[in-house]
Amino acid sequence: MTDHDARDAAPVDDPIEVRRARLDAIRAAGQEPYKLSFDVTARAAGLAATHAGLEPGSETADTVSVAGRVVAIRDQGKVAFVVLRDSTGDLQLFCRPNAMGEDGFAEVKELDLGDWVGASGTVLRTRRGELSVAPTSVVLLSKSLRPLPEKFHGLTDTETRYRQRYVDLIVNTEVRDTFMKRFAIIASIRRYMESQGYLEVETPMLHPIPGGATARPFATHHNALDMQLYLRIAPELYLKRLLVGGFEAVYEINRSFRNEGISVRHNPEFTMLEAYRAFTDLRGMMDLTEGIVRTAASEVLGTLSVTYQGASIDLGSPWRRATMIELTSDAAGEDVSFARSVDELRALCAKHEAPVEAGWGKGKLITELFEKLVERTLVQPTFVTDYPLETSPLARKKPGHPELTDRFELIITGREFANAFSELVDPVDQRERFAAQMAAKVDGDDEAMGYDEDYLRAMEYGMPPAGGMGIGIDRLVMLLTDSASIRDVLLFPHLRPES
RNA sequence: GGGCCGUUAGCUCAGCUGGUAGAGCAGGGGACUCUUAAUCCCAAGGUCAUAGGUUCGAUCCCUAUACGGCCCA
Numbered sequence: 292m293t294d295h296d297a298r299d300a301a302p303v304d305d306p307i308e309v310r311r312a313r314l315d316a317i318r319a320a321g322q323e324p325y326k327l328s329f330d331v332t333a334r335a336a337g338l339a340a341t342h343a344g345l346e347p348g349s350e351t352a353d354t355v356s357v358a359g360r361v362v363a364i365r366d367q368g369k370v371a372f373v374v375l376r377d378s379t380g381d382l383q384l385f386c387r388p389n390a391m392g393e394d395g396f397a398e399v400k401e402l403d404l405g406d407w408v409g410a411s412g413t414v415l416r417t418r419r420g421e422l423s424v425a426p427t428s429v430v431l432l433s434k435s436l437r438p439l440p441e442k443f444h445g446l447t448d449t450e451t452r453y454r455q456r457y458v459d460l461i462v463n464t465e466v467r468d469t470f471m472k473r474f475a476i477i478a479s480i481r482r483y484m485e486s487q488g489y490l491e492v493e494t495p496m497l498h499p500i501p502g503g504a505t506a507r508p509f510a511t512h513h514n515a516l517d518m519q520l521y522l523r524i525a526p527e528l529y530l531k532r533l534l535v536g537g538f539e540a541v542y543e544i545n546r547s548f549r550n551e552g553i554s555v556r557h558n559p560e561f562t563m564l565e566a567y568r569a570f571t572d573l574r575g576m577m578d579l580t581e582g583i584v585r586t587a588a589s590e591v592l593g594t595l596s597v598t599y600q601g602a603s604i605d606l607g608s609p610w611r612r613a614t615m616i617e618l619t620s621d622a623a624g625e626d627v628s629f630a631r632s633v634d635e636l637r638a639l640c641a642k643h644e645a646p647v648e649a650g651w652g653k654g655k656l657i658t659e660l661f662e663k664l665v666e667r668t669l670v671q672p673t674f675v676t677d678y679p680l681e682t683s684p685l686a687r688k689k690p691g692h693p694e695l696t697d698r699f700e701l702i703i704t705g706r707e708f709a710n711a712f713s714e715l716v717d718p719v720d721q722r723e724r725f726a727a728q729m730a731a732k733v734d735g736d737d738e739a740m741g742y743d744e745d746y747l748r749a750m751e752y753g754m755p756p757a758g759g760m761g762i763g764i765d766r767l768v769m770l771l772t773d774s775a776s777i778r779d780v781l782l783f784p785h786l787r788p789e790s
Numbered sequence: 791g792g793g794c795c796g797u798u799a800g801c802u803c804a805g806c807u808g809g810u811a812g813a814g815c816a817g818g819g820g821a822c823u824c825u826u827a828a829u830c831c832c833a834a835g836g837u838c839a840u841a842g843g844u845u846c847g848a849u850c851c852c853u854a855u856a857c858g859g860c861c862c863a
Contacts, residue, residue, distance in 0.1 A: 304835050306800060306817045348824090367829090368822040387823065404816075417824050441801040441815045443827045448801085450858045462801095552791090555860085646863085776859095787857065 306438040310403055314434050324434040329409035332356045336379035342414055342422055350415040350425070357382055357424055358409040358432060360461065361402050363442060371399055373429075375408065376461075384410050385423040395428060404442075405435030405461075453784050466779075472591055473768045473780055477544065479590045480564060480583055480764075487579070489540040489566060494529035496522060496546070500741040503527030503685070506549040507737055509559070522548035527685065527759065528746045530567050531714065534757050535749045542566035544764065555776040556706060559785050562764040567714070569755040573697045576711035576758040577674055580701055581610060583762065584672075584708075588771055599704050599770055602670055610701075614677040615661050622664035629653050629694050636660070650734050654679025654694060667705035674699045684724040684740055686712035701762075708767060711760035718750035 317324045333355035359375030373384040388396040412426035440446040445462045452459040459466050501508035503525030511520050526543050533541050544564045588595050588606050595607035619627040636656040640647045645663035678698040686696035697713035725742045732739035768780040778784035
């Protein structure tokens with residue numbers, strides 16, 4: 292059987308098979324390749340800070356235990372340099388047989404890139420200036436069976452980066468930095484909200500009637516109740532029920548779901564902050580929005596001047612305030628307002644290649660013109676105010692202007708970041724708004740809001756005057772981390788299944 | 791939904807006018823007691839996304855599909 296002999300003798304060139312063989316050999320030698328735990332006494336960043344003044348070529352008596360993933364091995368025969376990566380940074384192990392024994396040194400040479408190891412030894416700085424731990428022992432904590440991507444270029448294939456984010460996080464340290472900023476931004480927002488007296492609450496994600504926004508929902512089914520449920524498109528109507536219940540300031544940071552297209556700005560599930568406060572109005576929500584964004588930027592970035600995709604954004608100066616109608620009229624070079632007839636507005640939409648559909652009223656047409664002509668031009672933070680009633684079914688009417696609402700959207704870098712109103716608290720008015728939404732739904736608008744009778748009942752018990760605001764957390768993180776795509780700020784962005 | 795682009799070794803990339811594929815890193819064997827993308831020597835590694843078509847012959851040209859990217863709606 293020469294074939295068989297040849298196969299047995301042939302070197303194994305599949306990296307996974309090589310590692311499996313090592314795993315078997317470790318077990319055969321009576322060792323456990325997946326340890327229970329390891330007592331860590333120091334981390335890479337901490338050592339770098341405490342030993343910053345250590346001179347090249349000098350040793351200390353400081354004994355530490357460190358742990359991390361092996362990301363590089365430079366084997367020089369009787370010396371081996373192993374680079375460990377922990378959650379704070381990288382640290383070199385300076386391995387020599389005279390410090391750790393011939394057997395221990397031989398085990399170091401059996402390590403693979405990707406293995407988790409723990410090491411104990413003294414701190415020194417090599418003659419070449421690299422802070423290192425010279426271990427007296429190195430223990431394998433968890434054996435890796437798959438090869439890591441190339442050490443210099445890392446992992447660049449976007450599809451693999453998103454599908455196997457764990458690998459992306461291992462080898463692309465700037466990705467970890469982006470997510471560390473994301474977590475810091477959200478923590479900053481929670482601290483700020485608490486400092487402003489808001490309670491963080493949790494409301495249902497499974498809604499019998501999708502509401503609080505105009506968007507297509509994901510539908511699901513509850514078996515025991517045999518009923519259709521929807522993943523929430525917004526938490527708004529539940530949070531405002533809490534105002535009725537007497538909580539004066541509430542907020543929620545969590546996922547909402549919209550059954551719509553995927554783009555660099557849209558993921559089917561996304562994170563939103565919504566906040567509601569009794570006895571305030573749109574002006575209070577402007578202050579809150581500025582406070583949240585400025586606090587997050589200064590705490591996480593240390594500056595209110597940020598660069599987004601090459602554009603300088605000034606978050607510090609007072610944010611511009613302008614009405615939709617004045618902005619759109621300026622851009623169109625003529626009056627775009629409710630003074631124009633529906634036919635004139637439709638003609639303007641056609642002229643400027645804005646979408647037009649049968650049944651749209653003046654308010655919807657003006658909004659389309661705004662989005663077509665103005666929105667992407669607003670690079671610096673701008674509160675756009677006075678949104679049409681037609682597209683704002685939950686906002687209070689603007690006094691003296693029955694076709695407008697007391698609402699703003701915050702636009703930065705040409706994109707919507709936040710949306711806020713003086714809340715509609717009049718149950719009779721709200722019932723009329725829902726009826727208009729139902730009429731739109733009958734006309735084929737599948738984004739129209741559902742008629743939520745329980746929400747009306749709550750309002751009829753009395754909702755205090757209030758301001759409310761929602762801010763897209765993913766987009767805020769994109770802005771503050773200079774990320775071009777929402778996928779770069781979502782740990783596991785939505786992708787089609789692998790074929 | 792439409793347009794354009796991409797898919798070659800584990801990873802990062804080459805591949806000429808159509809003649810059955812190369813490199814670096816990783817992995818394997820060897821040398822080396824201060825390396826930093828260590829260095830040096832040797833050997834190995836491929837269903838060229840998938841399915842069809844054109845052709846004597848296809849990684850290359852054509853069609854479709856899958857997945858991804860960018861732009862538009």
